[in-house]
Amino acid sequence: MVPLADKIRPKNIEDLLGQKHLLGKGRILNKIVNSGIIPNMIFYGPPGVGKTTVANIIAKNTNKKFYKLNATNASISDIKVIVKDLDSLLTANGVLLYLDEIQNFNKRQQQSLLEYTENGKITLIASTTENPYFYIYNALLSRVNIFEFKPLNKNNIIEGLKRALDILENEMSNNSKIICENKILEFIANCANGDLRKAINGIELAFKTSNKNENGDIIIDESIVQQCMNSSIRYDKFGDSHYDILSAFQKSIRGSDPDAAIHYLARLIKAGDILSICRRLLVIAAEDVGVAYPNAITIVKSCIDSAFQLGLPEARIPLAEAVILLATSPKSNSCIKAIDKALKDLDNKDVGEIPDHLKDGHYKGAKNLGRMVGYKYAHDYKNNYVKQQYMPNNIKDIKYYEPGENKMENAIKNYLLKILKLQY
Structure with missing residues (x-):
């Protein structure tokens, strides 16, 4: 058949x-x-x-x-x-x-x-x-x-379902009809998530398992359709959709959209992928919120620990708390910019030797090599600060950390201006 x-x-x-x-x-x-x-x-x-x-x-x-x-x-x-x-x-x-x-x-x-x-x-x-x-x-x-090829939209699916019903009705004998309300077609289309074959298979199964009325008409009702269809968000833990959802998840939090972030969290929870959620939340706390709200990573870590201890379905609650916290927190990427710039310099520049006065001097003969000679202990000076060179000579004037424009980093900027006399 x-x-x-x-x-x-x-x-x-x-x-x-x-x-x-x-x-x-x-x-x-x-x-x-x-x-x-x-x-x-x-x-x-x-x-x-x-x-x-x-x-x-x-x-x-x-x-x-x-x-x-x-x-x-x-x-x-x-x-x-x-x-x-x-x-x-x-x-x-x-x-x-x-x-x-x-x-x-x-x-x-x-x-x-x-x-x-x-x-x-x-x-x-x-x-x-x-x-x-x-x-x-x-x-x-x-x-x-x-x-x-893109997933089909809901109207495409509904049109395909109507074509399918016409075919089924034409195959019926005695001029019988198929009675199926538009809201049921919409329900099937929503569950199909852009997959017309899934929608057609669902309506065919509903047709075969539905009851007839006294006129011999097939009545496709909502209860039957709900048993024939189940929503299937496309998700493959090791495939393309896995990274697409995680990407949209992080971008939504970075973009301070808590509603979109919760939506993508729901997709990940539906797939049961707690580990990917938790790893990504920790990355976001450091990469996208960072020094703008340093306590965020501590709170997120607590939410993650709670999620693992609770397990699903309860884990959804602390995970949602972490997502909303991060999505509504001030944002700064100054940390990732700083470390990536430093790593790039290691690959592309002759950064030079560590200054001798910073090298380890806790061994016999170290002074003969100039180790720690002239080193100034910062805590011996006012405000726990004394000016001395920490960078290698070849890159002594490079700045890696540039404070972002937010309350916390403005305070950091003011501290550096006051104590270190640095200009940003």
């Missing part, structure tokens, strides 16, 4: 839902499809957004022999079978190979395609849900064009 998701698959570009940035009139992929001149391509994007459908449409518009493989279970021997056909009458116009989930091919398997994609005997269209810049080897990457 053919799944509903395959029955609804569009046969031409105009009927495809979403991806207007690629397939709209005048857009690059639209032009490629209509020209019939197909380059090597990788379609990158989440599941259920039309990658396979576009590949199928392209295949039908060419006069090349079409092969389809899934890298999950394919091997080099499968590639060799295709290569053997390259010089036959069936492949006189070349071969179009659609390779799904190409990220599952190792380096050797990917390299087996290089010669034939280079000479044009095989035109490769590959698809992947993972970032190709992480998973595709450079030699192959340099020979393909990458197109990113």
Whole structure:
């Protein structure tokens, strides 16, 4: 029995839902499809957004022999079978190979395609849900064009669901109908999170498990749909989405948006990834809040300790406390700028020797080497400060720490102006 998701698959570009940035009139992929001149391509994007459908449409518009493989279970021997056909009458116009989930091919398997994609005997269209810049080897990457497919929006999903219901209704006998309220379609679309295939599978399951009324009509109600659908925020602890969510999480806190920060925290909690949350919160406390509110890292550490001690679901509470604290705290990146500048100098400059008067002198013969000779003990002087050189000679005038514009660092700046007579 053919799944509903395959029955609804569009046969031409105009009927495809979403991806207007690629397939709209005048857009690059639209032009490629209509020209019939197909380059090597990788379609990158989440599941259920039309990658396979576009590949199928392209295949039908060419006069090349079409092969389809899934890298999950394919091997080099499968590639060799295709290569053997390259010089036959069936492949006189070349071969179009659609390779799904190409990220599952190792380096050797990917390299087996290089010669034939280079000479044009095989035109490769590959698809992947993972970032190709992480998973595709450079030699192959340099020979393909990458197109990113986006998650479908709610209206796209609802339109697809309506098409699916029309197909199901046309297959019913005795002029029976499917009764499904718009709010149920909206619920399915929200749960699908941009994945039309997931939405279609959900409505198909709801259709098959719903009751009929006295007229033989199928009534798809909310209780059935809730059992058929569950929200699935895309998250792979070792994949691209993991870093995307963490990136958005930190940027939202850095941007002082507590609502967005809490939203991304919820995504991470939903995935059960406490460790990544806690590590990132500690980084943010030092990198983005820093000296503007030095106690933040202490409070965040306490929240993190509490989260680990409590475990989920209660851990969500101290983690939310830490997120809101950081998002609403004054910000300063003076610490990370200072240390990164110092590290860069170590890589790019001859910084020179540590001054002799700062070197360890607590051993016999140290004075003979000039160790600690002339060193001034700061606590012996007024305000616990005495002017002396601490930097190596080669970089003695460099400043690494530049106080930020916030209450705490303004106080630091005033202290340095008063005691050290430094100008900022």
